[in-house]
Amino acid sequence: MPIQVLPKHVADLIAAGEVVERPASVVKELCENALDAGAAAVTAEIRGGGVRYIRVADNGGGIAREDARKAFLPHATSKIGTADDLEKILTLGFRGEALPSIAAVAKVQVLSKTANDEHGFCYEIAGGEEISLEDAGCPAGTTFIVRDLFYNTPARVKFLKKDVTEGNFVGAALERLALSRPDVAFTFIREGKQVFQTPGDSSPASAVRAVLGKLFYETLLGVKNAHNGVEVTGFVCEPAAARPNRNMQYFFLNGRYIKCPTASAALGEAYKHSLMQGKFPACVLHITMPPGLVDVNVHPAKTEVRFADDRPVFSAVYQGAYQALNAGVAMPVGAAALSRPLETKQTRIDDLAGGCGQLPLQTSFLRDPGEFSSPLAPERDEPSLIKRPFSDLPPVPQIINYQLSIVNCIELFNTYFLAEIGDELMLIDKHAAHERILYERLKAGQGAVQRQVLLEPLPLHLSREETAVLLENNALLEQAGFLIEEFGADAIVLRECPLLLVGADLNAQAAEIAGFLLAQKGDLTTGALDWIFHSAACRAAVKAGDPTTAYERERFVEKLLAMPEIRHCPHGRPVMVTITKKELEKRFGR
Ligand code: ADP
Numbered sequence: 001m002p003i004q005v006l007p008k009h010v011a012d013l014i015a016a017g018e019v020v021e022r023p024a025s026v027v028k029e030l031c032e033n034a035l036d037a038g039a040a041a042v043t044a045e046i047r048g049g050g051v052r053y054i055r056v057a058d059n060g061g062g063i064a065r066e067d068a069r070k071a072f073l074p075h076a077t078s079k080i081g082t083a084d085d086l087e088k089i090l091t092l093g094f095r096g097e098a099l100p101s102i103a104a105v106a107k108v109q110v111l112s113k114t115a116n117d118e119h120g121f122c123y124e125i126a127g128g129e130e131i132s133l134e135d136a137g138c139p140a141g142t143t144f145i146v147r148d149l150f151y152n153t154p155a156r157v158k159f160l161k162k163d164v165t166e167g168n169f170v171g172a173a174l175e176r177l178a179l180s181r182p183d184v185a186f187t188f189i190r191e192g193k194q195v196f197q198t199p200g201d202s203s204p205a206s207a208v209r210a211v212l213g214k215l216f217y218e219t220l221l222g223v224k225n226a227h228n229g230v231e232v233t234g235f236v237c238e239p240a241a242a243r244p245n246r247n248m249q250y251f252f253l254n255g256r257y258i259k260c261p262t263a264s265a266a267l268g269e270a271y272k273h274s275l276m277q278g279k280f281p282a283c284v285l286h287i288t289m290p291p292g293l294v295d296v297n298v299h300p301a302k303t304e305v306r307f308a309d310d311r312p313v314f315s316a317v318y319q320g321a322y323q324a325l326n327a328g329v330a331m332p333v334g335a336a337a338l339s340r341p342l343e344t345k346q347t348r349i350d351d352l353a354g355g356c357g358q359l360p361l362q363t364s365f366l367r368d369p370g371e372f373s374s375p376l377a378p379e380r381d382e383p384s385l386i387k388r389p390f391s392d393l394p395p396v397p398q399i400i401n402y403q404l405s406i407v408n409c410i411e412l413f414n415t416y417f418l419a420e421i422g423d424e425l426m427l428i429d430k431h432a433a434h435e436r437i438l439y440e441r442l443k444a445g446q447g448a449v450q451r452q453v454l455l456e457p458l459p460l461h462l463s464r465e466e467t468a469v470l471l472e473n474n475a476l477l478e479q480a481g482f483l484i485e486e487f488g489a490d491a492i493v494l495r496e497c498p499l500l501l502v503g504a505d506l507n508a509q510a511a512e513i514a515g516f517l518l519a520q521k522g523d524l525t526t527g528a529l530d531w532i533f534h535s536a537a538c539r540a541a542v543k544a545g546d547p548t549t550a551y552e553r554e555r556f557v558e559k560l561l562a563m564p565e566i567r568h569c570p571h572g573r574p575v576m577v578t579i580t581k582k583e584l585e586k587r588f589g590r
């Protein structure tokens with residue numbers, strides 16, 4: 001093919017591909033324009049997940065009628081003029097790409113009026129082609145209506161997910177925008193229902209509360225730190241409210257939401273000694289620094305940035321979070337409520353286990369009712385930390401002949417059981433073995449997993465995105481033994497859980513499942529249920545470090561030997577290793 005300059009509509013479609021990936025990108029671009037126009041209030045509404053209808057209305061400066069067409073030309077921007085301006089960008093937009101890109105792949109209508117103009121205008125453009133430009137009576141500010149996204153590029157429609165999922169992406173984008181600007185009142189309306197509204201009173205705390213909910217807000221500690229020209233303010237969560245993934249880490253740089261591995265690593269370092277492995281702090285942190293020291297022009301979505309030097313950012317975030325954690329910097333508002341939600345949760349579980357009268361409260365990870373009431377059962381000689389009712393191990397099949405008696409079952413490193421069985425030494429990874437047994441139990445009960453009704457429904461402390469994804473996958477959760485229910489506008493409660501999880505940290509379990517489902521981005525495979533079984537089994541299984549008694553160990557080994565199919569954990573690691581007497585003799589040169 002000879003070299004040619006691409007026709008305008010082809011070039012527009014290519015540019016649109018970079019900027020407009022899905023409804024959420026349209027909403028984000030339109031809201032950013034509203035913020036750049038100095039709006040004090042922004043309303044975003046979607047229908048049909050935003051594919052069918054998006055409306056973004058602001059009360060900002062408006063567009064002059066003579067600029068209406070120009071605004072939709074590629075590289076048309078009122079925000080920068082010269083290359084030098086790139087060094088000091090303070091607006092969210094500057095590339096002049098959004099409007100032409102959106103108009104190239106949707107039907108767009110814009111109504112706008114500046115404060116000085118008497119009349120506003122209504123401009124219509126679809127698939128990059130102007131349809132009309134007329135006078136219109138409208139208030140000062142701008143309203144964009146975008147319909148039928150990708151109506152002229154059917155190939156791209158295929159890459160869209162279900163409307164609910166697209167709506168979730170829009171919700172996540174709006175959460176970030178609303179958190180980024182507490183001085184602006186944001187309203188989000190989804191399929192006719194108001195999802196949240198921030199007051200726009202400039203208080204970061206009230207924005208967090210309105211967007212992420214009261215329960216989350218009450219777990220937060222205030223952060224304020226300045227270091228080498230980098231200022232960090234906002235909130236980190238108390239360690240007890242840490243999460244199984246980084247979904248609730250919100251970083252904003254000079255008012256713009258960014259993904260920030262540097263800040264995330266700094267946060268992890270600050271919590272190093274306060275968190276268990278696999279737990280991540282939640283945060284809403286605003287980082288402010290001279291715009292010249294950061295390059296935001298790395299990617300069209302502008303969520304990735306490059307710092308001239310990462311170190312001051314790392315130090316400022318690390319110090320800020322560390323001080324908040326260790327000096328106990330109180331939350332500006334609602335400090336009295338700190339940590340309450342988690343304590344309440346624990347009490348609920350205890351109430352449940354003790355109160356319902358049907359669950360024997362035993363203290364071994366072996367959950368075979370009757371085992372400990374057997375007259376043969378010796379007194380437990382050590383206190384155990386594991387408080388869960390028992391029900392999960394099947395009775396030992398009678399076919400097992402123990403002519404091979406288990407002698408001297410001891411525990412090593414709080415992790416491995418060592419048993420002498422016949423002329424073999426058996427080493428068992430107690431967590432791996434127990435996990436596999438529980439996993440098999442859940443799998444066998446597929447669709448009819450043994451459940452426990454919670455005496456009081458347990459409020460789940462999740463982000464709106466996590467809440468939505470759980471509700472969407474309600475059927476899957478029920479198969480796994482979880483019954484969730486909507487509770488108020490944007491909260492959910494857990495009503496039933498798999499029996500073996502009674503007493504476990506159910507909030508952490510719910511967040512972990514939500515994190516998994518979100519990572520699947522709507523593409524659920526048949527493996528999803530299996531994944532949940534793994535995760536639940538792992539959570540319910542005895543942990544390395546949990547104390548066990550000799551009696552428990554011996555019964556456990558007996559049961560394990562009776563289940564020859566269980567020789568590997570669900571992840572494929574061996575649950576036991578045997579060393580024969582012969583091997584030992586050889587090693588000792590006997
Ligand atoms: P950019 O934001 O990079 O300048 P856009 O294509 O998003 O490019 O917008 C083009 C121009 O249209 C902006 O520079 C601005 O002048 C104008 N504009 C867009 N949306 C609004 C709005 N909501 N209020 C006022 N002006 C707007």
Ligand code: MG
Nearest residue numbers: 029033093098
């Ligand atoms: Mg823009």
